[in-house]
Structure formats: structure tokens, C-alpha cells
Amino acid sequence: MLFGFEWDTSSELAFAWSILPILLIGLWVTVxxxxxxxxxxxxxxxxxxxxxxxxxxxISWPANVLCEFIRDTPLLIQLFFLxxxxxxxxxxxxxxxxxxxxxxxxxxxxxxxxxxxGLQAIGRDQREAARALNFPSAHTFTHVLLPQAIPRIxxxxxxxxxxxxxxxxxxxxxxxxxxxNVAKIIGDRTFDYMVPLSMVGGLYLxxxxxxxxxxxxxxxxLPKQGLPLK
Amino acid sequence: MTDPxxxxxxxxxxxxxxxxxDGLDFxxxxxxxxxxxxxSGSGKSTVLRVLMTLETINDGVVYVGNEPLWHEQxxxxxxxxxxxxxxKMRRQLGMVFQQFNLFPHMTVRRNIAEAPVKVLGxxxxxxxxxxxxxxxxxxxxxxxxxxxxxxxxxQQQRVGIARALAMRPKVMLFDEPTSALDPELVGEVLNVIAxxxxxxxxxxxxVTHEMRFAREVSDRVCFFxxxxxxxxxxxxxxxxAPKEQRTRDxxxxxxNG
Numbered sequence: 034m035l036f037g038f039e040w041d042t043s044s045e046l047a048f049a050w051s052i053l054p055i056l057l058i059g060l061w062v063t064v065x066x067x068x069x070x071x072x073x074x075x076x077x078x079x080x081x082x083x084x085x086x087x088x089x090x091x092i093s094w095p096a097n098v099l100c101e102f103i104r105d106t107p108l109l110i111q112l113f114f115l116x117x118x119x120x121x122x123x124x125x126x127x128x129x130x131x132x133x134x135x136x137x138x139x140x141x142x143x144x145x146x147x148x149x150x151g152l153q154a155i156g157r158d159q160r161e162a163a164r165a166l167n168f169p170s171a172h173t174f175t176h177v178l179l180p181q182a183i184p185r186i187x188x189x190x191x192x193x194x195x196x197x198x199x200x201x202x203x204x205x206x207x208x209x210x211x212x213x214n215v216a217k218i219i220g221d222r223t224f225d226y227m228v229p230l231s232m233v234g235g236l237y238l239x240x241x242x243x244x245x246x247x248x249x250x251x252x253x254x255l256p257k258q259g260l261p262l263k
Numbered sequence: 264m265t266d267p268x269x270x271x272x273x274x275x276x277x278x279x280x281x282x283x284x285d286g287l288d289f290x291x292x293x294x295x296x297x298x299x300x301x302x303s304g305s306g307k308s309t310v311l312r313v314l315m316t317l318e319t320i321n322d323g324v325v326y327v328g329n330e331p332l333w334h335e336q337x338x339x340x341x342x343x344x345x346x347x348x349x350x351k352m353r354r355q356l357g358m359v360f361q362q363f364n365l366f367p368h369m370t371v372r373r374n375i376a377e378a379p380v381k382v383l384g385x386x387x388x389x390x391x392x393x394x395x396x397x398x399x400x401x402x403x404x405x406x407x408x409x410x411x412x413x414x415x416x417x418q419q420q421r422v423g424i425a426r427a428l429a430m431r432p433k434v435m436l437f438d439e440p441t442s443a444l445d446p447e448l449v450g451e452v453l454n455v456i457a458x459x460x461x462x463x464x465x466x467x468x469x470v471t472h473e474m475r476f477a478r479e480v481s482d483r484v485c486f487f488x489x490x491x492x493x494x495x496x497x498x499x500x501x502x503x504a505p506k507e508q509r510t511r512d513x514x515x516x517x518x519n520g
Contacts, residue, residue, distance in 0.1 A: 162364035165315050166378035166430065167353045176377070180368050258412060259368025262377075 035218060042223060049228050052219055056229065059215030060236055066133050066211060067198040073137020074193065078144030083174070085149060103142040108203055111135050116207045132204035136197050147189045151182035181259035184252075191248030195241050212236065268293045268328055268434060268466050269314065275322030276309060276490075283309045284320070285490035291434075296460045296467040298477040298498075301487035302513060307470045310487075311436040314468070315358045316349050327352055328433070354382075357427030361439040363419045365411040365426070371398065372407040375426045383430065390429075397425035401455050417448030421455055428459075435459070437469040449473070456480065474517060478502055486510045 034040070036058050041051040084096035103111070112135040116128065126134070155178055163173040205214035216233045220226035269291040276284040283306045291297050299307040312318040313325060314332070324341065325332040334341035335348050344352075365374050375397060376390035385393070398404050401421040403414075411419050420440055427435060437456065441449040453476050460467055460480040471477055477484055478498040485495040486507070494507045505511050 158360065158362055158364040159366065161315075161317050162360065162366065164317060165353070165356075165358040165360075166426070167350055167382045168378065169381065172381050176381075177366055256368070258410065259366075261410070262366075262369045262373050263408075 035215070035222075040219070040223060042225070045228060048223075048225065049232060052229055053232070055215055055219065056212055056232055056236060059210060059212035060240070062129070062209065063198070063201045063211040064240070066129065066136065066201045066204060066209065067194070069130075069133035070136030070140065070197045070201075071194050073134060074140035074144045074197065075190070077137060077141035079148055081141055081145035082148035082152065085145060086152070100142040100145055103139060108135065108139045108200060109206065111139055112203060112207060128204070128207045128209050132201075132207055132209050136200060136204075139200075140193055140197055143193055144190060147186050147193070148182065150189075151186035152178055154185060155181050176262065180262065183260055184255040184257055187248060187252045187255065191245065191252070194248065195244055198240060198244060199237070266293070266329065267291060267326070268295075269468070270326040271310070271323065272326065273323040274313070274320050274325055276306075276313065276318065276320045282490050284313070286323070287491055289485070289492050291466060291468055293433075294464045294466055296469070296480055296482050298469045298471060298481040298484045299487055300471070300474070300477060300484060300513070300517075301493075304489075305487040306490040307487045308438055309490075311358065311438045311468060311470055314434070314436055315356055316353055327355055354430070355433045356436060357430055357432030357434070358436040359420070359423050359427050359438065359440045361442050363411070363416070363423045363443070365419055365422055367411050370408050370410055371403065371414070371422050374411070374422060375429045378426070379429050393429055394425070397428055398422075400428075401425050402451075415448060416444045417451045420444065420452045424452075424455055424459075432465075434466040434468065437467065437471070439470050439472065441471065441473060472517065474502070474514075486513065488513070 035055050038055050039051065040055075041047040081096055081100055085093050085100065087093045087096070112132060115126075115135050116131045119126070119131075159177055159181065160173065163177050168177065201211050202213035204211055205217070212233055216229035217226075219229045267290040269289075271284075271287045271289040274284050274287045274289075275282065283304075285306075287306070287310070289310065299310060301307045309318060313320055314327070316332070320333055324334060330352065331341055331344070332352050333344055335344045366377070369377065372391060372394045375394035376387070379385040379390040379393055380387055395404065395407060398407055401424055403418055403421055403425075406414060406418065406422075411422065414422065424440075440456065441452050444452065453473065456467075456469070457476070457480050459465060469477070469481070481498050483495060484498050484501045486493050486501065486505070486509075488509055494501065494505060494510045501510070502514065505514060
């Protein structure tokens with residue numbers, strides 16, 4: 034029994050059917066961790082991209098080093114660090130929050146590169162027009178560059194969304210009951226790993242296909258010339 | 264037409280060993296309409312880009328309205344200007360780009376109204392009204408809600424002119440405004456510029472290859488070569504009786520070509 038659901042081991046099919054609700058509870062956790070991690074990655078990545086592009090070396094250099102560090106160390110180490118070391122300094126977060134934060138942090142290093150590439154792809158003419166019109170540089174960024182960069186970076190960001198989703202099982206090591214962890218517990222108790230793990234694989238496939246389809250839809254819907262300002 | 268509104272005093276600019284402006288001396292008087300002609304690489308576009316603060320200079324001083332553009336007075340000496348000074352100086356200038364440089368994600372009206380709102384502090388309503396008046400003036404009153412890619416090149420450039428005018432600059436810079444246009448669309452843009460020239464006391468500095476047009480609208484035409492002003496005069500003087508051999512060669516090449 035898990036989460037109040039009993040499993041029925043009379044046949045494979047009955048077993049699969051009986052553990053589906055349990056796995057779906059895990060799936061919901063996986064979805065939440067993915068969304069939260071992705072949001073963190075989007076926000077933090079944008080901040081990192083801005084810092085990396087700063088005219089002052091004093092700002093861009095530490096940001097570059099930080100990104101490189103995040104990218105070149107395993108997610109698992111960062112997760113352990115946040116989970117076991119931060120509490121020693123009085124910062125105690127629930128396992129789920131810690132996990133989502135670790136995912137977001139790891140992926141912010143990647144999304145910051147996507148932002149940067151997207152921003153660099155905008156022609157010099159746009160910056161020059163903004164300068165000639167005397168736009169404050171923050172306004173140039175938020176109203177000229179970013180709205181034009183966003184449609185271009187949607188496909189790359191979508192890939193990272195799917196990657197984050199596939200990395201969520203890592204959070205099981207800090208006790209988060211995401212889908213794979215739930216499946217493993219069921220396997221431990223019933224000695225049948227085949228069925229729950231296959232189901233997790235199938236459910237993952239459905240999730241990633243849905244996410245990819247959503248990204249593609251967004252990609253075709255957004256005007257290529259930028260988020261419209263009327 | 265007394266003191267110069269623009270003055271280049273021995274201005275030098277180079278990219279590595281290539282001198283784009285070579286000790287350039289050049290003046291434009293208040294209200295004057297000046298056309299710069301010359302071969303590519305002569306530094307004529309650079310003059311406009313330096314004035315719009317899109318390119319820095321290496322040597323000399325540029326004055327706009329008697330104030331140094333790229334420098335600030337500090338303790339009696341000229342030091343390179345900070346962004347605040349540049350922002351103040353830039354307000355006096357407006358630029359029309361060869362490739363229009365409109366914001367593709369903004370409607371035509373927003374393209375024009377954005378800077379008056381964000382930079383001059385107009386209300387959105389007042390800025391929109393100003394935009395609509397300018398669109399009326401350039402003959403695009405019915406296109407306010409379209410996006411740039413829905414317009415022809417000539418229409419886009421007229422929006423570009425309206426956008427620069429919306430900031431009420433004292434000096435308008437036109438950087439080859441018709442070079443990127445299909446031949447049949449050149450006329451509509453030149454008409455707008457010609458009307459501006461005749462109806463306003465705006466100072467206009469124009470770089471163009473349209474010689475006939477330069478002749479019609481300019482008070483003075485300057486021939487640039489190798490980063491220097493080689494010759495200047497009224498359109499009649501320069502086009503009918505150029506003194507320099509280099510000017511004659513250039514005019515012969517472009518007028519017959």
C-alpha cells in the first residue's frame with residue numbers, strides 16, 4: 034500500500050491498473066518539480082545572461098566563472114550541497130524545494146547561453162536605432178532586444194524543459210517522491226520492478242511528447258519578428 | 264544662419280591603420296541643408312554616425328550647438344564624455360538609417376511614439392497623437408496599426424523619418440535614405456525629405472547618391488574623399504563647375520553610370 038492505494042497482484046494487468054493512481058501522484062510531483070525548476074532556470078538564466086554581457090569585466094567575469102562552474106559539476110553534487118550543506122548555515126528548505134532549486138540552478142547555466150545567443154542574433158541596427166532615439170539601456174533591453182529574442186529561443190528552451198523533466202528522478206536521492214522513486218518503492222515491496230518501471234518509461238514518453246508538442250505550438254504561434262507591442 | 268550648429272575640428276577616426284576621417288574640418292550652419300557626396304569609404308556616412316554617437320572619434324573635437332559632443336569640460340580641459348552628457352547631446356539629433364532600422368515587433372505608431380513616451384516623458388495618448396500627425400505628414404495616416412513587414416520599403420523609410428521627427432530634433436541626419444529601396448519607391452521618400460527641407464527651419468545633413476535630388480534640396484554640397492572634405496559649394500558651383508579633378512572624376516562616374 035502506498036498513498037492509501039492498495040495494489041492487486043492477481044495479474045500483471047490488474048497490478049498495472051492498481052498502481053497507476055500511485056504513479057500518477059508521483060507524476061504530478063515530477064511535473065511540479067519540472068515547472069518550478071524551469072521557471073528558476075528561465076529567471077536565473079536571464080539574470081546570468083545580463084551579467085555575462087555586462088560591459089564591466091568586474092561583473093561579467095564572475096558571472097562567467099559561476100556559469101562554467103555550474104555547468105562543469107554534476108547536478109547530483111549541487112543537489113547534495115544544497116540539501117546537506119546549506120542547513121548547516123541555517124537555511125533549511127523542504128526536499129522538493131531544494132531539488133527544484135538545484136535543477137533550476139544547473140539549467141540556468143545553459144539557458145543563460147541560449148539567451149545570450151538569442152540576444153546576439155539581433156542585428157546591430159536595432160541597438161543603433163534605440164541609441165539614436167536615446168532609449169535608456171534598460172528599456173532597450175526589455176522593449177527592443179528581449180521581445181525579439183524570445184521567439185528565436187523558444188525551440189532551444191523547449192529542449193531544456195524536456196531535459197529538466199528527464200533529470201527530475203535525480204531528486205529521489207534526497208527523498209523526493211517523484212515518479213521513478215514511487216515506482217522503485219512499489220518494486221521494492223512487490224518484487225515486481227518490470228511493471229512499474231515500464232509504466233514510468235511509458236508515462237515519461239507521454240509527458241515529453243506533450244511538452245514538445247506544446248513548445249512547437251508556441252513556436253508556430255509567436256510572430257517571428259518578436260513579441261508584438263501595439 | 265550665424266554660428267555653426269555642427270562643427271568638426273580636425274576630427275580623426277581610424278579602424279586600425281585605415282583612416283576613415285583624416286583631420287576633418289567641416290561646419291553646418293543652423294537651418295542649413297547640406298548634402299555630402301563622395302565615393303564609398305570617403306567617410307561621409309561616418310560623419311553622420313559620429314554625430315549620432317554611434318561611432319567614437321580618435322582625434323579632434325566635434326561641436327553640436329557650440330558644445331563638444333564627445334567631450335565634457337572638466338577643470339578647464341576636455342575629457343571624454345560620460346553617458347549622461349551623450350544622452351543630453353543626442354536629444355538634438357535625429358537619424359534616418361539606410362536600412363530603416365524600424366523595430367519589427369512594434370506597430371508603426373508604437374515605433375514612432377515609443378521614444379517620446381520613454382525619453383521625453385509624454386503621455387501615451389499625447390505621443391500617439393504626435394505619431395498620428397507625423398504619419399499624416401508622411402502620407403501614411405492609414406497604416407498606424409500595421410507592422411513594418413507589412414509595408415513597402417518606401418513606406419517603412421517614411422515611418423523612419425516620422426520616428427526621428429517625433430523627437431523634435433534640431434538636426435536631422437539622413438544616411439543614404441533611399442539606397443536600400445527599389446527604384447520606383449525612391450521618389451516617395453525623396454518627396455517627403457524635400458518637403459521637410461522647404462517647410463522647416465530644421466538643419467539637415469544628408470548623405471546620398473541621388474545627385475539630382477541633392478541639387479534640388481541642398482543649400483550646399485560637400486564632396487568627401489579619403490576622410491576629408493575636398494570641395495564644397497552651392498549645388499550649381501559643385502555640379503556644373505567643380506574645381507578639383509577628383510570631384511570631376513567622381514561626378515562623371517556617377518552621373519554617367
